[in-house]
Amino acid sequence: MRSVLLGVGGQLPSRVLTNEELAQRVDTSNEWIVERTGIRERRIAAEGEKTSDLALAAARAALTHAGREAKDIDLIIVATATPDLTFPATAARVQANLGVTHGAAFDLQAVCSGFVFALATADNFLVRQQAKCALVIGAETFSRIVDWQDRGTCILFGDGAGAVVLEAQAQESERGVISTFLRTDGRMHDLLYVDGGPSETGAVGKVRMQGNAVFRQAVEHISGAMLEACARAETSIDAVDWFVPHQANQRILDGVARRLGIDATKVVSTVAEHGNTSAASVPLALDTAVRDGRIKRGDLVLMEALGGGLTWGAALVRM
Ligand code: UT7
Numbered sequence: 001m002r003s004v005l006l007g008v009g010g011q012l013p014s015r016v017l018t019n020e021e022l023a024q025r026v027d028t029s030n031e032w033i034v035e036r037t038g039i040r041e042r043r044i045a046a047e048g049e050k051t052s053d054l055a056l057a058a059a060r061a062a063l064t065h066a067g068r069e070a071k072d073i074d075l076i077i078v079a080t081a082t083p084d085l086t087f088p089a090t091a092a093r094v095q096a097n098l099g100v101t102h103g104a105a106f107d108l109q110a111v112c113s114g115f116v117f118a119l120a121t122a123d124n125f126l127v128r129q130q131a132k133c134a135l136v137i138g139a140e141t142f143s144r145i146v147d148w149q150d151r152g153t154c155i156l157f158g159d160g161a162g163a164v165v166l167e168a169q170a171q172e173s174e175r176g177v178i179s180t181f182l183r184t185d186g187r188m189h190d191l192l193y194v195d196g197g198p199s200e201t202g203a204v205g206k207v208r209m210q211g212n213a214v215f216r217q218a219v220e221h222i223s224g225a226m227l228e229a230c231a232r233a234e235t236s237i238d239a240v241d242w243f244v245p246h247q248a249n250q251r252i253l254d255g256v257a258r259r260l261g262i263d264a265t266k267v268v269s270t271v272a273e274h275g276n277t278s279a280a281s282v283p284l285a286l287d288t289a290v291r292d293g294r295i296k297r298g299d300l301v302l303m304e305a306l307g308g309g310l311t312w313g314a315a316l317v318r319m
Pocket of ligand 1: 029032033037112152153155210213215248249252278
């Protein structure tokens with residue numbers, strides 16, 4: 001069996017927050033943000049607009065694109081670090097709002113690597129025939145956990161959601177998830193974390209990051225994960241048509257491309273418009289490049305991400 005990616009969808013809140021607006025709140029400038037991150041603007045969820053709302057809209061778009069209906073879905077995984085509530089899972093709310101009344105739905109927490117982890121998880125369910133058709137969603141409202149006084153982090157993040165539909169199909173075609181690679185190293189917990197949670201503080205908390213240290217880890221581990229995913233598929237980086245990275249910082253995208261000798265025109269970048277949407281960033285970038293016609297059926301796509309944990313990983317998919 002293969003997990004074939006049938007459709008992709010995205011959802012962004014309508015409110016645009018520009019660098020200029022941020023420069024009125026904290027000691028920063030549009031020039032600094034663009035030069036150090038590539039980010040020009042990001043989207044911010046409206047009051048009352050929840051992670052599950054963004055996830056639901058992205059899921060519906062992915063279902064339409066896939067030519068499937070909600071009733072076909074028997075597995076929903078929402079990768080998020082910003083769930084609606086501590087519990088139940090945001091995925092349970094998405095399931096109910098889609099009108100799905102069978103199968104399983106749960107959240108997965110790997111922060112910015114969440115979508116890649118969720119894709120690998122769903123692939124295992126489908127290949128083992130424990131589910132037939134899965135919605136894999138990355139959805140975040142990071143604006144709710146950003147410290148808007150901290151210029152080192154508040155300039156980076158944005159809100160949004162992206163989703164894909166994966167279906168188990170007999171392995172006749174080349175299409176589908178070919179290989180995945182996941183890693184966690186909990187020793188780097190304190191490089192990127194939220195300083196609150198139900199068990200430790202009883203409060204939601206805010207994002208804390210040693211940006212420069214994370215940056216140094218990112219280029220090395222992302223490159224390694226990409227090479228490993230290719231090695232597991234017995235292919236090479238040169239065979240990949242499109243690279244869909246986690247959108248943390250344009251300098252990380254450029255650094256990885258330089259290190260692996262990747263032509264910059266093959267790297268999908270949405271960081272300028274979306275900022276870092278954590279678990280949503282990879283499926284949002286995928287959606288952008290599928291919809292504008294760059295990524296076509298049959299293309300070999302390599303996705304990658306690194307986030308809090310630290311977690312990192314990559315997934316190689318034939319579209
Ligand atoms: O998605 C999960 C993974 N996350 C990431 O991959 C994020 C990785 N990190 C980054 O993207 C970068 O480290 C940042 C964009 C967060 C920061 O860029 P940097 O080039 O690593 O800057 P830095 O942290 O080394 O700080 C350099 C200087 C400092 O000033 P001093 O100490 O040299 O005087 C900072 O205080 O830049 C200052 N700075 C700012 N200045 C203007 C930090 N943030 C800002 C800001 N505006 N927004």
